[in-house]
Amino acid sequence: MSEAKLLAKEPTASKSPASKGQRRKVPFKELIHQRQFKRRAFVASILIPLLVWFFIFMFLPIVMVVIYSFTNAHMAYPDYKFVGLHQYIKMFTADPILPIALRNTVMAVLYIVPTTVILSVLLANGLNAMTSKWQKFYTFVYFLPSVLSAVAISLVWKWLYHQNYGLINAMLGALGLPAQGFINSASQALICYAVIQIWSIFGYYAVILLAAIQGIDPSLYEAADIDGANGMEKFFKITVPLIKQNILFVCIMATINGFMIFTPIQVLTEGKGTPGTSTMVLMMHIMKRGINNSDIGYASAMSLLLMSIILVVSVIQSLLTRERKPKKRS
Amino acid sequence: MKEKNLSEKKKHGAGYYVALVVMLVGTLTVLVPIYWMVVSSLKSQTELMQMPPTFWPQKMEFSNYARVFEQMPFGRYYFNSVVTALLNTVMGVFTSALSGYVFAKYQFKGRELLFWLLMACMMIPYDTLMIPLYRIMVGFGWTNTYLVLTVPYFVNIFGMFLMRQFMQDIPTDYIEAAEIDGCSQYRTFFSVIFPMVRPAAAALCIFLFMASYNSFLWPLISVNSRDLFTLPVGMSALNSDRGSQMDLMMACATMVVAPVCVIFALAQKNFVAGLTMGGVKG
Numbered sequence: 001m002s003e004a005k006l007l008a009k010e011p012t013a014s015k016s017p018a019s020k021g022q023r024r025k026v027p028f029k030e031l032i033h034q035r036q037f038k039r040r041a042f043v044a045s046i047l048i049p050l051l052v053w054f055f056i057f058m059f060l061p062i063v064m065v066v067i068y069s070f071t072n073a074h075m076a077y078p079d080y081k082f083v084g085l086h087q088y089i090k091m092f093t094a095d096p097i098l099p100i101a102l103r104n105t106v107m108a109v110l111y112i113v114p115t116t117v118i119l120s121v122l123l124a125n126g127l128n129a130m131t132s133k134w135q136k137f138y139t140f141v142y143f144l145p146s147v148l149s150a151v152a153i154s155l156v157w158k159w160l161y162h163q164n165y166g167l168i169n170a171m172l173g174a175l176g177l178p179a180q181g182f183i184n185s186a187s188q189a190l191i192c193y194a195v196i197q198i199w200s201i202f203g204y205y206a207v208i209l210l211a212a213i214q215g216i217d218p219s220l221y222e223a224a225d226i227d228g229a230n231g232m233e234k235f236f237k238i239t240v241p242l243i244k245q246n247i248l249f250v251c252i253m254a255t256i257n258g259f260m261i262f263t264p265i266q267v268l269t270e271g272k273g274t275p276g277t278s279t280m281v282l283m284m285h286i287m288k289r290g291i292n293n294s295d296i297g298y299a300s301a302m303s304l305l306l307m308s309i310i311l312v313v314s315v316i317q318s319l320l321t322r323e324r325k326p327k328k329r330s
Numbered sequence: 331m332k333e334k335n336l337s338e339k340k341k342h343g344a345g346y347y348v349a350l351v352v353m354l355v356g357t358l359t360v361l362v363p364i365y366w367m368v369v370s371s372l373k374s375q376t377e378l379m380q381m382p383p384t385f386w387p388q389k390m391e392f393s394n395y396a397r398v399f400e401q402m403p404f405g406r407y408y409f410n411s412v413v414t415a416l417l418n419t420v421m422g423v424f425t426s427a428l429s430g431y432v433f434a435k436y437q438f439k440g441r442e443l444l445f446w447l448l449m450a451c452m453m454i455p456y457d458t459l460m461i462p463l464y465r466i467m468v469g470f471g472w473t474n475t476y477l478v479l480t481v482p483y484f485v486n487i488f489g490m491f492l493m494r495q496f497m498q499d500i501p502t503d504y505i506e507a508a509e510i511d512g513c514s515q516y517r518t519f520f521s522v523i524f525p526m527v528r529p530a531a532a533a534l535c536i537f538l539f540m541a542s543y544n545s546f547l548w549p550l551i552s553v554n555s556r557d558l559f560t561l562p563v564g565m566s567a568l569n570s571d572r573g574s575q576m577d578l579m580m581a582c583a584t585m586v587v588a589p590v591c592v593i594f595a596l597a598q599k600n601f602v603a604g605l606t607m608g609g610v611k612g
Contacts, residue, residue, distance in 0.1 A: 042515035053485045064462035149544045151562040152583040156367045290461040303458040
């Protein structure tokens with residue numbers, strides 16, 4: 001690294017034998033000295049507020065989520081006492097909703113992640129094949145849902161899914177198919193919410209992957225053309241292997257988003273996870289127990305559970321795609 | 331497509347046209363919900379309930395938009411959302427740029443350790459920390475104030491990381507030259523360094539603005555007073571009260587989404603750059 005470190009230079013300069021004891025006589029040295037003080041003050045003036053913020057909004061919540069999970073902390077009472085593993089035991093023995101929430105969340109992830117990843121890889125490839133004019137148009141269109149408010153999107157889909165007057169049922173009707181319950185049907189609701197999540201994000205991931213595809217050396221494709229490779233072979237043998245790390249990134253992001261699925265279900269079921277408990281997901285259960293029931297201790301324990309699930313799944317995904325080319329980043 | 335540009339260097343075989351058609355069909359699935367939102371917002375209640383539905387309103391019903399303002403303090407929510415988002419963006423960009431600059435160009439004890447500690451925190455899904463954060467804010471007495479909608483957004487670790495990457499590419503000579511010319515450290519930063527990273531800062535602005543404008547979970551938890559609701563929370567509350575009136579809901583959703591769509595159309599390049607930085611850079 002050629003990057004020079006400003007403060008690092010100064011001590012060596014002032015420690016040189018010539019400067020010893022004659023600092024007063026050399027104004028230039030004084031200037032440096034003064035400058036170093038200014039630099040220190042500058043660094044401190046930025047780092048101190050940053051660290052205060054970091055302490056309150058990052059460090060403290062991380063520490064507190066762990067501490068609370070071992071206590072009976074409750075919003076209504078300022079005091080709490082240490083209850084050991086009680087909250088964790090409660091999680092697996094005394095909460096009938098948690099297994100359902102876990103199952104629903106995992107199902108949502110299974111619906112969301114493969115579909116999102118496959119759609120975004122295909123779309124990225126499609127975008128890459130377009131002339132730049134069309135590419136710009138399609139990027140605009142497919143990227144659009146990801147900039148819109150998730151709450152607004154949820155409401156739009158609520159209307160599309162409407163059992164009696166929704167557009168989707170109207171279209172099914174026009175094709176002679178029976179009307180579906182969608183978000184009112186216990187068996188379809190979760191899939192419907194997964195569709196909202198996929199619809200709103202896959203274009204975003206596609207644009208990330210497009211940047212990666214555009215970074216591939218075109219001579220590879222030219223060589224493949226000479227060898228008579230067809231489009232499919234080029235896609236699977238060149239494109240996919242070369243953007244593997246980026247696909248992994250999309251995979252991990254989609255997984256995290258899947259586990260955190262919350263907004264559409266919260267808005268459209270008003271936090272109830274209806275019909276029945278068919279759309280009660282982990283994030284909603286945490287909010288319900290922690291905010292509505294004020295049971296901070298228990299909600300913290302569940303937050304930690306969710307955090308560790310996400311961490312473990314991300315690590316597994318990275319390990320699975322690791323073997324050959326460990327990613328090197330500066 | 332008619333004028334095939336030589337510089338495009340793309341062969342237009344059958345596959346290309348198949349792809350084009352598939353992409354067009356995909357485009358419909360993306361655009362139809364948005365189109366349907368706008369069209370429905372202009373229909374009367376009776377026309378909404380018409381089967382088969384009409385694809386263009388028989389009679390434009392702009393009163394739906396007026397009704398949104400009657401049903402909820404939409405202007406107030408708009409003000410809350412936009413003002414907090416703007417403040418959070420400005421603060422976020424400056425804290426990111428300043429701390430990125432310090433981490434890139436200044437040497438101090440524990441710099442690397444501190445930086446990687448911050449990076450490690452980026453890995454934690456922040457939404458899972460909402461419960462303790464809420465408790466802390468209750469302890470501070472910040473809930474139901476503007477503080478809770480702004481201060482937690484003031485620092486963005488990802489933005490810091492990004493800015494540091496860009497700052498590292500700036501030759502240190504510029505900083506030294508500015509110092510010799512007698513610039514103060516802050517002056518050096520604002521008149522020499524910051525203008526050099528302006529494109530990255532612009533992209534970061536969009537990222538931060540969207541993150542704040544669209545954020546739902548934290549304002550939902552931390553604010554109970556209707557005076558402090560932001561648009562997503564207000565919209566969600568309206569859905570609880572008047573959820574069956576889809577004309578009203580669609581008018582509200584259109585008003586929330588429209589400014590973003592317009593800005594996105596005007597500054598597509600910046601948007602895409604700003605929102606995908608995470609994927610490309612990180």
